[in-house]
Amino acid sequence: MALGKFNAKEAEARIYADWEAAGCFKAGANARTDAATYCVMIPPPNVTGVLHMGHAFNNTLQDILTRWHRMRGFDTLWQPGTDHAGIATQMVVERRLAETQQPSRTELGREAFTQKIWEWKAESGGTIRDQLKRLGASCDWSREAFTMSGAPGAPEGEEGNFHDAVIKVFVEMFNQGLIYRGKRLVNWDPHFETAISDLEVENIEVPGHMWHFKYPLAGGETYTYVEKDEDGNVTLEEERDYISIATTRPETMLGDGAVAVNPSDERYTALWENGKRTLCEIPVGPKEHRRLIPIITDEYPDPTFGSGAVKITGAHDFNDYQVAKRGGIPMYNLMDSKANMRADGKPYAEEAAAAQAIANGDVSLPDESVIAAMNLVPDDYRGMSRENARKVVVADITAEGNAVMETVTAKDEDGNDVTETRPYVENKPIMQPFGDRSRVVIEPLLTDQWFVDSAKIVGPALDAVKNGDVKILPESGEKVYFHWLENIEPWCISRQLWWGHQIPVWYGPERNDNGPHDYKSPVAFCGATFQQAAQQAAEYYAGSEQGYEHTFVELKRDEYKADWEARRENKGWPVTPFPENMALDDLAIEFAEDLVDQNRFPKEEAVVLYRDPDVLDTWFSSGLWPIGTLGWPEDTPELQKYLPTSDLITGQDILFFWVARMMMMQLAITDKIPFDTVYLHGLVRDAKGKKMSKSTGNVMDPLDLIEEYGADALRFSSAAMASLGGTLKLDTQRIAGYRNFGTKLWNAASYGEMRGIFDLPHSAEVPDTKHPLNRWIKGELSKTRETVDQALTDYRFNDAASALYAFTWNTFCDWYLEFTKPIFDEGTAEEIEETKATYAWALDQCLILLHPIMPFITEELWQQKQRSKRLIHADWPTYTTDLVDAEADAELNWVIRLIEAIRSARAQMHVPAGAYVPCVVKGFEPRAKAAYERNKALIHRFARLESLTDVDDFPKGTVALAVSGGTFGLPLADVIDVGEEIARLEKTLGKLAKELGGLRGRLKNPKFAESAPAEVVEETKANLRLREEEESKLQEALTRLKEL
């Protein structure tokens, strides 16, 4: 019976199903008693995700390590799961609602919408899991986790407690003062209308413009403006009544709070020295309400850049924000959540007057919330998009003559010089921030957000890596890690989304002991549940009662809205629509009054609390992945057993997003490191090194590749590419090569099957061997086993892959398999038995050692024979290079070298491939002769020798071979082309001479003998002797040839 062909598609599905049904992936499967544990946490893919090459690569490495440990008897857990991916998922489901003409998110309301997402997850959330299975990932699927499991509204089957963990951590961090809320400048995504973190912003260089405008000085004041060159010579001196500023964002001028210059910039000293306070005019908006702003000094402006003067718009630029904070400059917010120019607030005239009073110093700087409420967008501009506002602002300023002009000379149609004066606008590339999900331009916006005070928890995360408790590979990753953590910024964790863990904070009115509490100044109460928050609230208000007890009522917007009309009808009030856009604090007031109207509580007793509508950044929950998936906050056996986890395999692109945050959060919460080792790999690119992207059309779909080449080939490619710190360029030709490798292995088994090895009973024992060939292959295997184990220990997947590839193909198939042919064909019964047993064993070893990388084809071959265990649970071998038999090793290597030399000479002499030729030897050394006698059959067969004869002198026209153990030659007088052979020998001699020169030169240098280690000197000497011997043989042959 022949093995037939390997049908990857059919076999992979069948084998995977069998492994899974038999529970082969379960935590602890195949563990020895008292085994050490080994645990890998999958980097949870987005629940919306589909498998891309990065996943395929990343999960292959995890699977290799997992399978390797499992076979070695470790108590192994590969923990799978998915991430709820707030923005991405909300986006997907919203789009789907639109596509299927269903009510939109806002029409559905929060609760109904999140139900839709859960429904969506039930339907399509398993896509990536099924794709990982196709890859062969041996995760314990029975433990599949989800970062939103157990959240309110989670359906049946999603009852995990990840949500509890997230909420508990928030509450604890809040109580420890590690989380705070504040009005800060954040990256605002106008498409999703949510804040995002620094890391979710991509800065991309795009073509932009730099406009130059004049800000006229107040009251027509003037100063002498002087420009000098490098040598201090005056190049320009003029009297100016304005200060010139440059900007890429003219529309934000409306919110300017000041103009800043560097104190070292002598051009402007006159404007501020001796305590002088100069005001200048923002040259835009209705002329009668022009705002005047102060000229201040700050280190931020660069005197060598442009005019050296910078407008300060604290609410719309991160640098300006810092300057404004330092200088007490008001920050005026100009835009709404869609990044359109604000249309709320009082008429411009009033707002501008109020702002002017602040700039003049007539009033002290008001509270930030008062400033935030002011709308300094002129009435004409209100409601415009930021892009339109920019155009209008530029046009208005230019029309009024406040643009800096330049004079250019150009040729007109007739070739005459025409001089033209036009606004000075530089075209230059600018870095613009884009949302990594929405792809729209991110707007810095002043909003109230929650932050993790990262700086407070960064210490232990830094220490753990510094003191080696956690290792990051490659080492360069540690440097990057340190650099980021040492310059850590607060982490904005609130998102204005609905899909996610809602922040466990409820707001109530500010306590007032002399009247009604103040809903317009909300106070935060943090607790895992409303009851706990209410408990906090009770303590806060305690003592403020005037003889009565507070009752806390939660305002739930959706319910209140649903109730709204009926409520008003019942009361006989006019039925007005629910105020959709009313802020929650105002709604709370409304609700509180409603409660009183319903006579549910006396007015003073009811305190309305409402929950913060925001959800947490997805990475806040993924930061808890290791403990959350193991059952924390409950003290589970899995936590005890598997924490800290062993290896974290992930892309270097999420070192900050995820790895650093897991370190910070877990150390802050549990004081324990999340994992021992982090293995970082790069992005998978195409064959030319380009990022794979849909727009360039170079995306390779791993599922297509699996379809075409099989999962094993794709996996082997991944392993072979995975050098530490290496680049990952994926070439389909290479995958095809590893597919061929699988076929090669299959055929080697097929050969064995033909020779009857599958009829032998299974044995894991290293066979006893007498024959040098069999002794030799045992030694070669032991070397490979050691190399593979060392390589995997060092996370050098490519070394493991290439060692296995070379052994299987070049040693096992090319030589061992070939050499067994003469034995099987004409050996003694004893030799045949021994060789069958050795072949069977050696093939098994190939299957075992290759299994972590190529699980499917190896399992399929393994099961061709009756076995007590599946290959996935086979025992990983432990034999060592003690199996190397020096004599057999030397003998086989000599045989191989002899065959190679003869083949090479034959090919170059154009001896027909099929022809058998005679061979002669002079001075045949006894050891070599004995080796020859023992291996005569195979030497003759593979070198195609007709005979080997001892001679005293070579016949004329003999081609000399450079082999040790005697002087070998092929008497080929009749076929030899003398000229060609002379050329061949001279070329070889030329190479030798070069090598000899190097060797002699080194040995002649006395310092070499002095400084180099003895073994290196010995090696060099031995090498020289060998080369000299070779040279003399060839030289002699050459002389004789020339005599012809």
Added chain:
RNA sequence: GGGUGAUUAGCUCAGUGGUAGAGCGCUUCGUUCACAUCGAAGAUGUCAGCAGUUCGAAUCUGUUAUCACCCA
């Protein structure tokens, strides 16, 4: 601007002090029973440039150039 890395055969990449390798591609030859998804033989390199350390440098140091990625 700051950081991290890269530059080795035609291509894609290994190679962290002892004189350079793999796969693919290329050339020549080969259908006798493991395999044409194959076999045999072969060609191909100032290891980016310069300077240094060393008996010895692709490898360590400095520097220049070019490229990539990350952060501003």
